[in-house]
Amino acid sequence: MSSMGSTPTVSGLHERPVEENQVAEKAQQVEREFAGKVALITGGTKGIGKATALKLADRGCNVVVNYFRSRDAAARTTDELKERGVEALAVRGNIGNSDFHKKLFGRIRAEFKQLDIFVSNAALGAFAGVFDVDEKTWDLAMRTNAKAYLFCAQEAIKIMPMGGRIVALTSLGSHRCIPGYSAIGVSKAAIEALTRYLAAAAACQRVNVNAVCGGFIDTDALKSFPNYDELLEEVIHRSPLDRIGTAEEVADVVVFLCSEGANWITGQTIIVDGGYSLT
Numbered sequence: 647m648s649s650m651g652s653t654p655t656v657s658g659l660h661e662r663p664v665e666e667n668q669v670a671e672k673a674q675q676v677e678r679e680f681a682g683k684v685a686l687i688t689g690g691t692k693g694i695g696k697a698t699a700l701k702l703a704d705r706g707c708n709v710v711v712n713y714f715r716s717r718d719a720a721a722r723t724t725d726e727l728k729e730r731g732v733e734a735l736a737v738r739g740n741i742g743n744s745d746f747h748k749k750l751f752g753r754i755r756a757e758f759k760q761l762d763i764f765v766s767n768a769a770l771g772a773f774a775g776v777f778d779v780d781e782k783t784w785d786l787a788m789r790t791n792a793k794a795y796l797f798c799a800q801e802a803i804k805i806m807p808m809g810g811r812i813v814a815l816t817s818l819g820s821h822r823c824i825p826g827y828s829a830i831g832v833s834k835a836a837i838e839a840l841t842r843y844l845a846a847a848a849a850c851q852r853v854n855v856n857a858v859c860g861g862f863i864d865t866d867a868l869k870s871f872p873n874y875d876e877l878l879e880e881v882i883h884r885s886p887l888d889r890i891g892t893a894e895e896v897a898d899v900v901v902f903l904c905s906e907g908a909n910w911i912t913g914q915t916i917i918v919d920g921g922y923s924l925t
C-alpha cells in the first residue's frame with residue numbers, strides 16, 4: 647500500500663497511519679502501565695481491595711494480597727489474578743498484629759525483592775456510640791486501621807528503592823459523625839493525618855502518599871452495619887447520583903493515584919462518594 651499523497655505509514659505495523667500507530671502504542675503502554683511492578687494490598691481478597699488488585703493486575707502488576715479470615719476468598723482472588731498473567735501471592739495474617747508485619751514484608755522480600763505500590767486497605771472495627779466506646783473497641787480500630795498503616799508504610803518504604811506509591815483507604819467517618827462509627831471514624835481521621843506526615847517525609851524517596859476517602863460502597867463491610875437496609879435506602883435517597891457506589895469505582899481512583907497521571911499529587915485525601923457529602 648502506498649503512502650504517497652495520504653497519511654504516512656510505518657512498515658511492519660500493519661501499515662496503519664503513523665498517528666494511529668502512536669495512539670495504539672500509547673494505549674498499549676497504558677494498558678500494561680504497571681508491568682513488572684509489585685503491589686501489596688492489605689485486605690485485597692474482597693470488596694475494594696480485591697477490585698484494586700484485579701485492576702492493577704489487568705495493567706500488568708504483580709500483586710500480593712493480605713487477608714485474615716477467609717481462605718476461600720483468598721484462593722479465588724489469587725486464581726483471578728493469575729488468570730490475568732501476573733504473579734500473585736496471598737499472605738494470611740492479622741494486619742493489626744505488629745509481629746505479623748515482619749512475616750508479611752519478609753515474604754515480599756523473599757519472593758519479589760522489592761515493592762512499588764502499597765495499598766493500606768484492610769480495616770476492622772466495632773460499632774459503638776462515643777460514650778459507649780470501651781478500650782477494646784478503641785484499640786481494635788486504632789491498631790488495625792491506623793497503627794498498621796504507619797508501621798506497614800515504614801516497612802514498605804524500605805523496599806521501594808525506585809520510588810513508589812502508597813494509598814490508604816479512609817471513609818466519611820473521618821470528618822463526619824456517623825452513628826455508632828466513632829472509634830472507626832477517629833482511626834480514619836488518623837489515617838488522613840498520617841498520610842500528610844508520610845507524604846512529606848517520603849517525598850525525597852520519590853514515594854507519593856495519598857488517601858482515598860470512600861462514601862457508602864456496597865461491600866461486605868457495609869452489609870455488617872447493624873441497620874444496613876435502612877442505611878442503604880437513606881444513602882440512595884440522599885445521593886445526588888441516586889445510587890450507592892461500587893468497589894470498582896473506588897478502586898479506579900486508587901489505581902489512578904498509583905499511576906503516572908498522579909505524579910504531582912501527594913499528601914491528599916480524595917473523596918469518592920458520588921457527591922453524598924455535599925448534601
Ligand SMILES: NC(=O)c1ccc[n+]([C@@H]2O[C@H](COP(=O)([O-])OP(=O)(O)OC[C@H]3O[C@@H](n4cnc5c(N)ncnc54)[C@H](OP(=O)(O)O)[C@@H]3O)[C@@H](O)[C@H]2O)c1
Binds near residue numbers: 715768770860861864
Ligand atoms: N464499604 C464501604 O462503604 C467503605 C466506605 C469507605 C471506606 N471503606 C474502606 O475501604 C476499605 C475496604 O473496605 P471494604 O468495604 O472493601 O471491606 P470488605 O469487603 O469487608 O473487605 C475487607 C478485606 O479486609 C480483610 N481484612 C479484614 N480485617 C483484616 C485484618 N485484621 N487483617 C488482614 N486483613 C483483614 C478481609 O479479609 P478476611 O475477610 O479474609 O479477613 C477482606 O479481604 C476499608 O478500609 C474500609 O474502611 C469502605
